[in-house]
Amino acid sequence: MSTAEAEVAEAITETEQPAEQPEVEEQGGIDIQSASDSIAKDLFGAEPEKTEEVEEIEEVDEPEKSEEPEKVEETEEVKEVKAAPQSWKKEMRESWEKLEPEVQDYIELREEQMREGVEVRKEDADLGMKLRDALAPYETILKKQNIDPVTASQRMMSAHMRLATAPLEERKQLFAQLAKSYGITDEPVDEETQNLMKNPFVQNLINKVNRLEQNVSASQYESQQERETRINEEVKVFASEHPYFDDLSDDIAKLIRADYSLEDAYNMAFKNSQYFEKNLEKEREKELAEKEKAKKQEAEKAKKAKSVNVRGRDTKKAPTAPKGTMEDTMREVMREIKNRN
Known part of the structure; x- marks a missing residue:
């Protein structure tokens, strides 16, 4: 069972466990109302409704017995006693109440x-018992060869993985070693087979088949290497362009195994992470800063435009003062002409 499956199983167990709790409490609980009525009868010898009359009589005749309310409070404490766990023996339940x-x-x-x-x-215990039962028929030979069941299982699975995934030449060597370890040689079992294997035509066919298998294996291995290199490069580039890739790599890998593309897996993992809200907040702050900057630039442009309009007006021309005589007017005109020159 993988770690992810164990986590899911544990989560399911946690969610289902509280649902069973009310049944346990209901079976081991006590009837609070019945207990209260019974205690009231034992204390006052009457129904709980007549408690006030008894208290009034006791206050007149025996003032020293005004401690009755405290006894009632003690009964309330008894009401809060919880039932002992179901795993406890009956004789231990009195100790529980104390x-x-x-x-x-x-x-x-x-x-x-x-x-x-x-x-x-x-579930782990069940798996262990199943493996124990499966290996039980081979216990004698394992003991004879001084191999424990766990080591035998590990060696068997290791050999199976190598025989299933290794290149062709390595698999041939493994088969040869395996046959040799069990006393099997590569010599033909009869004379007819020996003669057939010595036939040049057969030998030529065998060599051709071996070369073809080697070429196919080499081509497959090369193709696999190229594919792995390409994928590694793509992931490296993608990671450099996405700032939260390292933090989300576990979730991304799970989604990719669920047949999502790299881009979709990252986006989904990012939206479900704590970084999504933080990134939105940064985007909002950036947008507000850009708007504030644009607003300031517009204000500066408006200010400059207003200043240009003010300078563009004809401010050099002095206001016309009221003229005196014709002679004064002529003098003023001559001064203006000289000033221009």
Whole structure:
């Protein structure tokens, strides 16, 4: 069972476990109302409704018995006693009632954690028992060869993986080693087969087949290497262009195995991560900063345009002062002409 499957199983166990708790409490609980009525009858010898009359009589005749309300409070404390865990024996339940509420709560918590741990490990235990039963018929030969079942399983799976995935030449060598370890030689078993293997035509065919297999294996290996190199380069470039790639790599890998593309896997993992909201906040701040910058630039342009309009007006011309005589007017005109020159 993979780590991811174990985590899912544990999560399912945690979500299902609280649903069973009310049944346990219901079976081991007490009837609070019945207990209260019974205690009231034992204390006052009458129905709970007549408690006020008894208290009034006791206050007149025996003032020293005004401690009755405190006894009622004690009965209320009894009401809060929790039922002992179902795993406890009956003779131990009296000891449970004497415990402090905090101790009872802690014991219940540990009982709950123990049940959850058992549920989580149950599947692992089942797998172990199945493997033990599967290897039981071979226990004698394993003991004879001084090999424990775990080591035997590891060696067998290692050999299977190499025989299934290794290049052709390596697989041939593995088969030869395997045959030799079991006392099997490569010599033909009869004379007719020996003569056939010595036939030049047959030898030529065998050599051709071997060369073809080698070429195919080499071509496949080269193609696989090229594919892996290309994928590594693509992932490297993609990672450099996406800032949260390293943090989200585990989720991205899971989504890719679920048949998502690299781009879609990253986008989905990013939207479901804590970085999505942070990135949105940065984008908002950037957008506000750009708007503020544009607003300032517009204000500067408007200010410059207003300044140009003011300078463009004819401010050099002095306001016309009221003229005196014709002679004064002529003098003023002559001064203006001289000033221009």
